[in-house]
Amino acid sequence: MINLIIKEILNDYVAFINDLKHRFSPNMEEFEKKRSQNRSGNIGEFKYQFHGAGRRLEKDGIVCEFDFMPTNEYPIKFSTWEIRKFILTTKAYSIDKLEKPELHEALHPLVDDGTLVRLVLGGVVREVYQI
Secondary structure, three states, rough: OOHHHHHHHHHHHHHHHHHHHHOOOHHHHHHHHHHHHOOOEEEEOOOEEEEEOOOEEOOEEEEEEEOOOOOOOOOEEEHHHHHHHHHHOHHHOOOOOOHHHHHHHHHHHHOOOOOEEEEEEEEEEEEEEOO
């Protein structure tokens, strides 16, 4: 089932992140400046925490964790653990159980088609996806 809706999930994931970013500040430089000053708090119905490159957003019971590292053209980075948390806490998907191999299998074709890019550090391909 996850294979059928994985692109929708990724679109929702990025939209969730962008919703907070635009409420925080639509200008990226201003966002980064405010982010370094406000490590946690609330904006509207969002609760946020920034810890290093890591981000945790919560809204309406949905938990969205990711790493924000604008070191290349893919500033949003996530592990299978982070996207899994988003999927399991988003009631609209009606997914109560999701194993890492199943999620990895759903994400792999998106790497093949260029929707996602794997993170490479020091010549090693990591289990981190970039979008």
